[in-house]
Amino acid sequence: MNQEVQKLRKQLRTLENKYQQLNQEVDGLHDSLRQRTLELERQKNVMKHQALHDVLTGLPNRTLLEERAQQSFQIAGRENFPCCFLMVDLNRFKEVNDTLGYHTGDVLLQEVAQRFRLQLRSSDTLARLGGDEFAVALPDTNATQAEEVIQKLMQSLTLPLKILDNKHTIQMSASMGVAMFPEHAQDVEGLMQCAEVAMYVAKKEQRSAVFYQPDMKTHSEARLSLVGDLKYAIENNGLELYYQPQLLTEGDGLPSFEALVRWHHPTRGMIFPDMFIPMAEETGLINPMTWWVLEEAAAQCAVWRAEGMEVCVSVNLSARNLKEESLLERVRGCFQRYHLPPEAIVLEITESMLMDDPKQASEVLHSIDAMRVEVSIDDFGTGYSSLSYLKYLKVNELKIDRSFVMGMQKNENDIVIVRAIISLAHNLGLRVVAEGAEDQGDWDTLVALGCDRVQGYFISRPMQVKAATVWLKKWISEHENI
Numbered sequence: 001m002n003q004e005v006q007k008l009r010k011q012l013r014t015l016e017n018k019y020q021q022l023n024q025e026v027d028g029l030h031d032s033l034r035q036r037t038l039e040l041e042r043q044k045n046v047m048k049h050q051a052l053h054d055v056l057t058g059l060p061n062r063t064l065l066e067e068r069a070q071q072s073f074q075i076a077g078r079e080n081f082p083c084c085f086l087m088v089d090l091n092r093f094k095e096v097n098d099t100l101g102y103h104t105g106d107v108l109l110q111e112v113a114q115r116f117r118l119q120l121r122s123s124d125t126l127a128r129l130g131g132d133e134f135a136v137a138l139p140d141t142n143a144t145q146a147e148e149v150i151q152k153l154m155q156s157l158t159l160p161l162k163i164l165d166n167k168h169t170i171q172m173s174a175s176m177g178v179a180m181f182p183e184h185a186q187d188v189e190g191l192m193q194c195a196e197v198a199m200y201v202a203k204k205e206q207r208s209a210v211f212y213q214p215d216m217k218t219h220s221e222a223r224l225s226l227v228g229d230l231k232y233a234i235e236n237n238g239l240e241l242y243y244q245p246q247l248l249t250e251g252d253g254l255p256s257f258e259a260l261v262r263w264h265h266p267t268r269g270m271i272f273p274d275m276f277i278p279m280a281e282e283t284g285l286i287n288p289m290t291w292w293v294l295e296e297a298a299a300q301c302a303v304w305r306a307e308g309m310e311v312c313v314s315v316n317l318s319a320r321n322l323k324e325e326s327l328l329e330r331v332r333g334c335f336q337r338y339h340l341p342p343e344a345i346v347l348e349i350t351e352s353m354l355m356d357d358p359k360q361a362s363e364v365l366h367s368i369d370a371m372r373v374e375v376s377i378d379d380f381g382t383g384y385s386s387l388s389y390l391k392y393l394k395v396n397e398l399k400i401d402r403s404f405v406m407g408m409q410k411n412e413n414d415i416v417i418v419r420a421i422i423s424l425a426h427n428l429g430l431r432v433v434a435e436g437a438e439d440q441g442d443w444d445t446l447v448a449l450g451c452d453r454v455q456g457y458f459i460s461r462p463m464q465v466k467a468a469t470v471w472l473k474k475w476i477s478e479h480e481n482i
């Protein structure tokens with residue numbers, strides 16, 4: 001009997017031990033589950049933070065700003081108090097990036113963010129929207145109070161910024177656009193737009209801050225939406241390249257093409273380059289636009305070459321492109337991607353662009369020359385450049401501005417100028433292209449003057465790629481027969 005009891009007790013102890021052990025394991029499991037949950041929670045928070053904040057400055061991003069502004073406006077609408085929305089853009093920030101480098105630009109943005117933040121209440125939301133653009137939502141703030149905040153923000157910039165171990169001192173300023181809720185708009189998007197319109201006015205008039213007024217909108221709104229449409233077109237293949245041929249006046253060498261960008265707006269129809277190119281220049285969209293043109297022209301050039309037509313394509317660069325550090329890398333990348341020889345693409349740069357910043361232009365031209373890529377000076381004769389200066393620049397071609405060519409038959413002076421440009425260019429070892437040849441008379445004169453290539457309606461208007469290919473094939477077949 002005793003033995004029986006002892007055996008049972010032993011079994012009970014073993015069971016108790018097992019139970020304890022199991023309990024411990026369960027506790028352990030609970031612990032690690034809890035830790036895992038905490039870790040997940042932490043990761044989720046980090047991701048949420050990243051999704052709602054700007055990495056560089058740690059400030060809320062556009063999404064969080066909109067979220068918070070939305071909440072404030074809802075409350076403000078219910079309780080009947082005004083709110084204010086500011087759009088802030090630093091002046092001449094691009095110059096800092098260009099001259100001192102992106103790293104300095106980044107440090108500067110962080111410093112500005114810090115200074116602004118110190119001037120605001122905890123209920124205000126300061127956000128960075130991208131680049132050098134900031135926005136501030138000020139709940140429960142009327143116009144007079146908004147002016148005080150603007151003063152404080154401006155004031156905070158007056159102390160020069162010392163950057164990179166005090167090596168650089170930079171004086172910053174900003175342009176601000178101000179919109180009031182509910183006066184100017186009742187939703188966040190509308191208010192942001194109004195503030196942006198006012199900010200552009202401030203920039204244009206070189207004022208530090210401008211309050212939105214409804215009559216600003218009619219003009220600016222159309223322009224703003226066009227800027228947005230252009231951005232969309234660049235990003236979504238909404239632009240198209242047209243190709244205008246250039247013929248050699250001597251020999252039987254293949255024609256070449258100038259690639260010209262065109263924009264068929266989905267609702268407004270064809271928008272002229274004179275309208276959207278300056279707009280692209282002003283808004284900085286010229287960079288992505290040129291990169292698109294470069295890529296597209298290189299791809300098309302490769303297609304023609306693959307079919308045995310060894311044509312060259314000229315691409316127009318803008319002054320902003322020359323200041324862009326990535327320009328050379330992008331050009332090089334295009335040649336590599338499409339296996340093009342250096343002569344396949346010619347880069348056209350206008351004369352006025354070269355004169356804008358001759359030192360920098362000359363440096364870029366040197367680097368382009370090192371890639372053995374040819375450069376053409378576009379619109380030559382209109383930029384008042386000192387002619388002797390030309391011989392120091394690494395260029396291969398001059399394009400005589402169409403205004404001289406078109407005037408040749410009526411104006412003796414224009415012939416004199418065209419002749420002088422051709423002779424000057426040849427003396428410097430440069431090729432000459434005349435633009436704007438409209439009829440047989442122009443062609444004959446240019447041939448007689450010894451111009452090397454001619455471009456203009458007399459030869460062909462700019463054509464869509466299909467028509468240009470047909471034109472090229474026809475030209476080749478005609479010249480094979482001869």
Ligand SMILES: [Mg+2]
Nearest residue numbers: 258316348378
């Ligand atoms: Mg051109």
